[in-house]
């Protein structure tokens with residue numbers, strides 16, 4: 486199931502309407518803030534300044550809420566996209582020819598510092614060689630189990 490949240494900006498996790506809301510609310514917040522500052526600056530009495538000070542505070546809060554919502558929407562879109570990419574990946578890995586098929590084996594990209602399980606996403610399409618478990622235990626810091634495929 487593909488989740489569509491409206492037309493995307495090019496190479497961006499955000500939809501066009503989300504970008505429009507961000508610019509609009511930040512623009513409105515800035516405009517309100519400038520108006521509140523300008524009016525307050527021309528009031529001599531504290532009592533008359535407080536109302537416009539409140540308007541300025543609300544303007545900052547509106548802009549901040551828009552920014553937080555923008556970041557949360559981007560984070561959500563990235564999580565959705567990551568789930569889609571990772572869900573697609575096993576089909577690619579299964580279709581590529583493998584010399585190592587056992588799930589108890591370890592493999593290594595020559596020159597690399599990580600030992601991977603044969604199905605690891607980080608070695609898809611790369612030439613790998615088998616690593617003996619005993620060699621992996623002895624290697625210490627020079628060759629460690631991959632943090633991605635051993636999770």
Ligand SMILES: [Zn+2]
Nearest residue numbers: 601605631634
């Ligand atoms: Zn790995």
